[in-house]
Structures are given as C-alpha cells and as structure tokens.
Amino acid sequence: MHKGRDDAIGSAVADDAATSRAACPFDLSQEDLRQARRFNRLLSWMPRFKTGRRWNARLVQIATRTWHALTPDVRRLRSQVSVLTMPDRPLSIRVTHPSGRARALVVHFHGGAWVMGDARLEDRLASQIAADCGAAVAVIDFRNATDDNLARTLEDTLAATQWLATDIARFGVSHIVLSGESSGAHLAMEALFHLRAVGCGHVVKGFYAICGAFDLKGSPSLRQSTPESLLIDGPSALENLRRLTPSLPEEKRGGPAEGNFEGLPQALLIAGRLDPIADDSIEVFRRWRRAGGDVRCILVPEAVHGFNRMPTALAAKTNRFARQWMRTIIAPVAEEPP
Numbered sequence: 001m002h003k004g005r006d007d008a009i010g011s012a013v014a015d016d017a018a019t020s021r022a023a024c025p026f027d028l029s030q031e032d033l034r035q036a037r038r039f040n041r042l043l044s045w046m047p048r049f050k051t052g053r054r055w056n057a058r059l060v061q062i063a064t065r066t067w068h069a070l071t072p073d074v075r076r077l078r079s080q081v082s083v084l085t086m087p088d089r090p091l092s093i094r095v096t097h098p099s100g101r102a103r104a105l106v107v108h109f110h111g112g113a114w115v116m117g118d119a120r121l122e123d124r125l126a127s128q129i130a131a132d133c134g135a136a137v138a139v140i141d142f143r144n145a146t147d148d149n150l151a152r153t154l155e156d157t158l159a160a161t162q163w164l165a166t167d168i169a170r171f172g173v174s175h176i177v178l179s180g181e182s183s184g185a186h187l188a189m190e191a192l193f194h195l196r197a198v199g200c201g202h203v204v205k206g207f208y209a210i211c212g213a214f215d216l217k218g219s220p221s222l223r224q225s226t227p228e229s230l231l232i233d234g235p236s237a238l239e240n241l242r243r244l245t246p247s248l249p250e251e252k253r254g255g256p257a258e259g260n261f262e263g264l265p266q267a268l269l270i271a272g273r274l275d276p277i278a279d280d281s282i283e284v285f286r287r288w289r290r291a292g293g294d295v296r297c298i299l300v301p302e303a304v305h306g307f308n309r310m311p312t313a314l315a316a317k318t319n320r321f322a323r324q325w326m327r328t329i330i331a332p333v334a335e336e337p338p
Contacts (some may be wrong), residue, residue: 025321027318048227049233050228050233052243079097079128094126106326112183129323150245154252157187180207189259205265214256217254218238225237261290266293
C-alpha cells in the first residue's frame with residue numbers, strides 16, 4: 001500500500017486509538033482476519049463483476065424483480081415496513097419502522113454501481129438499523145441508470161431527500177442521518193450538499209458511507225486496479241464511470257469528492273484496504289478534515305469492495321460498529337421536539 005494511504009489511516013484513527021498503527025478502532029482478532037483471507041481466496045476463483053456491461057446489470061434486475069414477484073413481502077405484511085409514493089415522481093420510499101417511537105430518520109441509498117439494486121433488497125440492513133438505533137429507515141427506490149442516464153437517478157435522489165427533509169415531522173422526529181453504500185454513498189453525499197444548498201442542512205446530524213464511490217473521474221486506486229481485483233473488475237468499473245458521467249451537469253461530473261465540505265455534520269467513512277475505490281474515501285476524508293469537519297475514516301484490513309455484505313466476522317463487526325456510531329449521533333437529539 002502506498003505511503004499516502006497509510007498516512008491517511010494514521011490520521012483517521014488518531015482519535016480512536018493510542019497508536020496510529022491501528023487500522024480499526026474496533027477489535028479484529030487474528031482468526032477474523034484469517035477467515036476473511038479464506039473468503040477472499042474463494043472470491044479469487046469467482047468471475048469479477050463487470051459493472052461497465054449493461055447486459056449483466058439487466059439480468060440482475062430481471063432476477064431481482066422475479067424474486068420479489070414470487071415471494072411475499074413479509075415485512076410489509078407485518079407492518080414493519082410502509083411504502084411512501086412521491087406525488088410528482090414515479091418512485092417510492094420504503095420505510096422500516098422501529099418497535100417504539102422513532103428517534104431519528106436514517107435516509108439510506110443502496111449500492112449497485114448506479115445500475116442495479118432496489119429498496120426491498122435493503123430490508124435486512126434497514127431492520128438492523130431500526131432495531132439497534134431506534135430510528136426509522138427510509139430507503140429511496142430511485143430509478144437505476146441502466147440507460148446511462150445518471151442525471152435522472154441523481155435528480156430522483158435529491159428530490160426524494162428534500163421531500164423527506166421538509167416533511168420530517170411525519171415521522172415524529174427532528175433530524176436525519178444520511179447513509180450510503182458504494183454508488184449509494186455518492187448519491188447520499190450529493191443529497192447532503194443539496195440539503196445544505198436549499199436551507200435544510202441543519203436537519204442532518206450525521207453522514208455514514210461504506211465502500212463509497214465519491215470520485216467519478218476515477219481515483220488513483222481505481223485507475224491502478226486490474227481485472228484481478230476481487231469481486232469487481234477495476235477497469236470495467238472505470239469504464240462504467242465513463243459511460244455514466246456525460247449525462248451529468250458539468251459541475252457534477254467529478255463527483256462529490258470535488259465538492260465544498262464547509263459546515264457539514266459528523267461523518268464516518270469506512271472502506272476496505274483491498275477495495276479498488278478505497279482512495280475515494282481517503283480523499284473525501286482529507287477534504288472534510290481540511291474544512292474543519294468532524295470526520296473519521298477507517299480502512300478495514302483484508303476487506304474487499306462490498307465486504308460488509310459478506311458472511312464474515314469482519315463484516316459483522318464493521319456493521320455493528322457503524323450502527324453504534326449512528327446510535328451516538330442520534331442519542332443527543334432524540335429528546336429534542338420535532
């Protein structure tokens with residue numbers, strides 16, 4: 001790993017550990033790391049997903065829709081989930097409710113390279129956040145950019161986030177935490193900038209991203225990656241950016257890594273050391289910190305892109321730490337009137 005990245009790790013965890021040599025502020029045992037390495041060896045035998053190819057994204061979406069059609073929406077039937085429909089856009093927002101009164105609203109953006117995924121696939125994640133943090137979790141079902149129209153996807157997410165923020169009282173809360181994974185982290189950060197621009201930034205108390213894609217020009221780690229990068233094909237991921245960004249307004253084509261980080265809330269960024277886009281999180285961390293923000297960046301050893309979804313102790317401990325962080329953000333504002 002190059003020196004700049006190690007320096008960023010040291011700076012990022014200085015507030016969390018006595019020594020900057022620690023990669024994580026949470027405990028990872030040697031057995032956790034061995035298990036991750038074993039899982040990575042399994043991944044090394046599997047084909048890498050080529051996000052720059054649209055036919056495979058369309059196949060994934062067909063499979064997802066078929067699965068949803070054939071299986072009952074149990075969480076919604078049990079009233080754990082409700083679905084809101086925006087009045088002026090053809091998209092919905094899937095809300096997972098906690099067992100008691102909600103203390104805040106977590107607005108989450110799913111990953112999938114901007115071309116795959118939907119809100120219902122986030123039900124397990126949303127239910128864990130709702131249970132551990134006592135928050136309502138709103139997952140925006142934005143239109144994917146399988147036709148390379150990323151501008152429409154971004155417009156969907158900004159409109160939906162503003163709609164939620166300006167009518168937050170419907171949830172009985174007064175504050176929002178924005179959350180995003182992979183390509184969803186890009187949308188979450190653009191939503192954060194947008195809420196600040198329209199005068200709603202005060203309702204956002206925290207920002208969380210894991211494996212975030214923030215540099216739409218391709219960060220150094222992505223440009224240096226090879227087809228051997230685990231889970232996703234690095235060069236194909238770079239090609240995916242080149243397909244998507246021409247639809248965006250010129251000022252958005254570089255991605256939120258080039259944005260203004262003044263006056264933003266607390267943030268937690270987590271990425272894997274083996275992730276081709278790890279440098280995206282490091283660059284955002286540096287810019288956020290230079291702007292005087294309260295931001296932490298954690299690089300998890302032996303972790304690949306999307307590692308938080310994998311059946312490993314590495315994933316479980318990382319996700320638990322992230323929920324604990326959200327809970328600390330939510331707790332101080334829980335008693336404030338909506």
